[in-house]
Structure formats: C-alpha cells, structure tokens
Amino acid sequence: MDTLNVELGDRSYPILIGEGLISRPEAFAALSARDVLIVSNTTVAPLYMRALRCALGVRRCVEVILPDGEAHKSLANMARVLDVLIANRFGRDCAVLALGGGVVGDLAGFVAATYQRGVAFVQVPTTLLAQVDSAVGGKTAVNHPGGKNLIGAFHQPHLVVSDTHTLSTLPGRELRAGLAEVIKYGLICDPALFDWIEARLGRLLAKDPLALAHVIRRSCEIKAAIVGRDEREQGERALLNLGHTFGHAAEAATAYREWLHGEAVGAGMVMAAAMSRECGLLSAPEAARVRQLVELAGLPAQVPSVSPAVLLEHMRIDKKVLQGRLRLVLLRRIGEAFVTADYPEAALQSTLAQHAGAAT
C-alpha cells in the first residue's frame, strides 16, 4: 500500500494506492465514523459493494445506488441522497463514502459538504479518471442544464482509497477517458511524464498494472502538490483546467449524454494546443504531438456534433469567465501551461471553426 499525503494543514489527508485495498479493513482504519452512507451507482455497486462493506466491518452502512452517468450528477439526485441521510437520522459525525467514478464522487462530495454544513467524506474511486483526478483535491459539484459543475463546494475528503484492482473491470472507453487527465498532467508541468506516456501507451491501454500504478502515483503527486499550494483555485490550480473550458462546453452542448468527461478533455486539450499554436506560443511539431497522443489514446480530437457558435456560447458561461472575459489555459510548450485572458479573439474563433461542427 502506497501512501501519499495532500498537505492542507488541518485538512490534510492521505491517498492510499494499492491492489485490492477495497477489501482491506486497514485501508479504512482512519475512518472514525460509525455511520457511513455509501453512494455508488448501478454499475459499480454489484462489483465492489460487498467487499467494501466487509472491509468497513461493524460500522452501520446505508447505501444509495444512483443510475450510472454524468446526466445523473444533478441537484435532484443530490437532494435524493440528502433525503436518505435525513431519513436514517445520520448525525454530524457520520461519513459519506463515494464508491465509483467522478460522477459519484463529485455528487457524494457535495452532499458531504452541505449535509449539516459539512460531514466527513471518503473517496473510493473505481475509475482511472477518478483515481488520478476527481477524487483528489476537494472539488465537489453537480451539473446544471446551463453548465457543468456550476453548483458545488470545496470540501476535502478525509481519506482517498484508490484500489488499482478496480481498473481490471473498467471498460476500455473509461480507461481512455482517464488517460486524458494523465496526459494533461504531462502537458501542464511534467514533460517527462508526457514522454513516458508516449513511449508506453500500449502498456497503459493494455492495463499493465505496473504502468497504471506509475501514472496514478505520478498524477496524484502532481495534483496534491498543486492543490497544497492553491486549494481554492486563486491561481496555479487553474492550470488543472487545461482542456476543460473547451471540454465542459462540449459536454454541456450535448447535455452530458454524448461524451465521457475525459473524452471531452481529450478534444479540449487538442483545441488548447491548436489555439496555442495559432497564437504563436506552441510549436507546430509539439501541437502535432499533442493531437497525435490524444488520437492514439483513442480519444476524440474534435467536436463534430456541435457548431462552433454553440460551443462558444457554452464556453461563455464557464466558471472561468472573469469580468466578462473568458480565461483559457494555453501552452508555451509541452510541460508548460499558463492561464490567460489575453489572446486574440480571432484565434479562439478559428480554433473552434477547425475543431467543431462542420469542420469535421
């Protein structure tokens, strides 16, 4: 069992990474709550709920099983989970545990953030995307028809238990979606990681346990360091949104039904690289490497089903709009990203025209 700490003063917490952790009581030893609400979905619960409940031992566990998918990360389902907590008379000393991917984690985390103004939260991520990204860092949210993650809170988990064995049952499409976030870490600050993924993409796609363990560990290290320095996204943390402004817009424009989040991020990173090239920041060969790795990873590189105008419309209600100006994360080179609102509007328009709708 590999342990990594997210350093946030009195809100610090460990990330445990290892094979088979879901079944091991010692992984949950730090969890003092006697009452645990487990939030999961119809895909993951049949696979891992029993093992998890065994590991949780004598604690009183109540389950809420949601339908699977981003479309269900709604205020309505958040209210449904709150109803269960209240119906079961859970006190302020209970814990909410998310067993599943990013959707379950984000929604359960928002419930934990708001139930009685905040109760303990445990993440047990079962997708690559959740293990490398969404389960770490304390962002919780639900979607609104008007935009993704528009309603939420910062609420750090008390514990993250990443069982790499759960990736064995992960569909290939989900695995690739998770790789998008791993590629992102390389792009924003770790060129060696980017090279590593390029060289070992086949092993990652074949679910080689050692290769996956390496990228999970490295991704969590990078994210933990950034979150430790900028928990509430006043500055540096915004780099983690590389590809997300484009990606969120694509998700919202398709009502969260067509894309997995990581797929949208894949296309978003290609667009961010193309726009960085368009602005004369990124070299053509590096922009091409980004596109190539995204495509080789089996991720989309464009948004065929949405027109550029509709995509732009959705980008404009993104959380990253400040004083009416949309901020974007762009690249100077592979391994060096930065946040800016200072770019030619024409470069954005041209990038959208080349990657969305009729472009394809």
Next chain:
Amino acid sequence: MDTLNVELGDRSYPILIGEGLISRPEAFAALSARDVLIVSNTTVAPLYMRALRCALGVRRCVEVILPDGEAHKSLANMARVLDVLIANRFGRDCAVLALGGGVVGDLAGFVAATYQRGVAFVQVPTTLLAQVDSAVGGKTAVNHPGGKNLIGAFHQPHLVVSDTHTLSTLPGRELRAGLAEVIKYGLICDPALFDWIEARLGRLLAKDPLALAHVIRRSCEIKAAIVGRDEREQGERALLNLGHTFGHAAEAATAYREWLHGEAVGAGMVMAAAMSRECGLLSAPEAARVRQLVELAGLPAQVPSVSPAVLLEHMRIDKKVLQGRLRLVLLRRIGEAFVTADYPEAALQSTLAQHAGAAT
C-alpha cells in the same frame, strides 16, 4: 455609521450599523462586483429595493423575489435562485446580496456558497433577528422537511450592512422574535446585557432607536467575538445554540408554519432554563427571571401544539446529536452557558412534559 469587524483572517469583514445605510452608496463602496443578484421577499422588496438599487449605482442588478416565510427556505427555492444566476450568465466575480430577514439571508448565503463553488455575499438584514444574529457569522442553510437548516454551508459574507431604519417598518411580532436572540446573548455570556434588557424592555418594544442600536451593536460584538474564535462550531460557538435545539424541534414539528424562529427560540430558552433548574444547575429565581423576561417580551414560553414525544423525536435529528447522544446548551447562571451531553434523560423528559403539548 458604526463599524465592527469580524476577525477571520483573510475572510474578515465589516458590519456597518446605522440609520438609513441602505440608501447610501458609501455603505457599499467595498463591493467590487459589477453583477449583483439581489434576493429579497415580497414583503421587504416593495419597501427597500428601490433605495438599495440606487445606492448600488451602476452595477448590473438582477432581482429574485421569494415568497415571505420560513416555509420557503427550501432546496427548491435555492435551485430557483441558482437558475436565475445561470440564466443571467453571472460569473464567479458576481455577488449575491440578501435584502431581508434570516430566511432570505440563509438561503441567499447558501446560494452564494455553492454557485460556482462560492461567490461574494453581502447581507443587508432588515429584521432585528437578522441584524443581531443570522446575518453575522457565515452560517447558511435551507430547511428540509426532516429538520431545520439540515442542508447548508459555512460561507462568510464580504460585508454586512445593517440599516436600523428598516426596523421602523418591522411588525411587532418580528421585533419580539429578534429580541429573543438578544436575550440569548445576555444569557450565554453577558449578565449586564440581560439586566439592561430587563430594565429597558419597554423602550425596546417601543422601538426606541437608541435602545435598539445599543442591543444590535452589543449582540454583534458578542457574536463576532465568538465566531472569530470558533468559526466552524468546533467548540464555543455551540453556545449560540442556547434554546435552539428545543426551538428547532418546535419549528420542524409545526412544519415551519406556526412559529417565527425567534419565538421558537424564546420557548426554547425557557425550556433550557427549566431543564438547567431541573438538573440542579440554575437557581429557581434565575430560571424564573428567564421565563419572566421571555414572557414580558411577548414571546411564547411553551409549545402547546406539539406533544412532548413528537418534540423529542424532532430533537433527535438535530445537528447537535453526536454518537447518538443529543447535546444541549444549559445554564449555570444567567450569563454562563455550557454545552453538555451529560444530563439525566429524566430531566429532559420532565422539561418537555412541562412545556409541550398537554402541559398547557
């Protein structure tokens, strides 16, 4: 204009207290947001919205006017306000402003806490209760049919503007409800304030501006000091819940329709004093003084419409239940409250039997 600071490091903020502040642009000078969502209700908006919007000057203001009353402090209305923010494309740099009493402030504050994971929040309290209590300290929440304030967040305002002139239009019943919270401050830590209220109750009930300004200032000082030492209610802040565990249960048992919050707190303080007497903590004369002041203030001293059993049932789902044991704020004397879960169950039962349902 009197200024009082709540000291919370980088979340410190001023409370401005004065006559006619709503109409004065300088009261809002610290508000940098250009887009302001004003949340108010059908009672308050017709009285003060126009003056407030003039004072806010060139800022883009959008209004949401809710029905008046505790029953509307719901997750459904919170969603409604979020819809308006999103429909108007408000960015992360907007502000949410609450113009009204505790219901408007709690709900608007919870919206501000969760919209885009937190935007600026301004409180413009127009009731005595909000000015002395709910607008200060950062507790936000909505009610659930299963209990009051069960869903919420800690989110400090950036600014509190208390215009004492608004109390001139406040119905007497609302004024008395606010006095309950003022009496509470005296009971928990300021015997001189309790004496002061006893001596000048007539002036307060007659809305003497100087008397009101004194108790508002003193109440805010006490609350600001306690919140500054214990923002998230890990300890001392729980004292502010004196009378609230009994009171919330009475409100919930009557579906938030029969009682004003302050009325329920009035009855709750009488019960807390009676139980403190029952436990041999508070002297009989002091318990009698508490009951007498509550009654002279025109507040209820018991809960005739709810049976003791139903009241207890509602108390058991209060946020103050820890490890299955209900914590209560009790009194050693007037001006000295403490939190405890160590009391004879019989004392609680007997207190409820004497103050609820058939007792009357």
